[in-house]
Amino acid sequence: MTKELEDRLTRLEETVYFQEQTLRELNDALVRQQAQLDEAERLLEATRERLRLLTRAMEDDGGEDTGPPPHYL
Numbered sequence: 001m002t003k004e005l006e007d008r009l010t011r012l013e014e015t016v017y018f019q020e021q022t023l024r025e026l027n028d029a030l031v032r033q034q035a036q037l038d039e040a041e042r043l044l045e046a047t048r049e050r051l052r053l054l055t056r057a058m059e060d061d062g063g064e065d066t067g068p069p070p071h072y073l
Contacts, residue, residue, distance in 0.1 A: 001009075
């Protein structure tokens with residue numbers, strides 16, 4: 001094998017190594033982002049459910065005061 005060919009092969013091996021390292025780092029970042037997204041979706045759904053319950057409680061109350069205030073009793 002000629003020196004030029006060996007140098008070229010070495011550069012290619014280095015390139016592949018660094019590309020694999022970059023792919024691993026990108027994959028790790030993507031996994032972390034997905035975990036964050038999953039948590040955000042879970043919190044959003046919990047907030048929606050709480051809002052539904054609060055809305056339902058307010059609607060059940062009717063907002064109308066049908067009797068005298070407690071201090072008049």
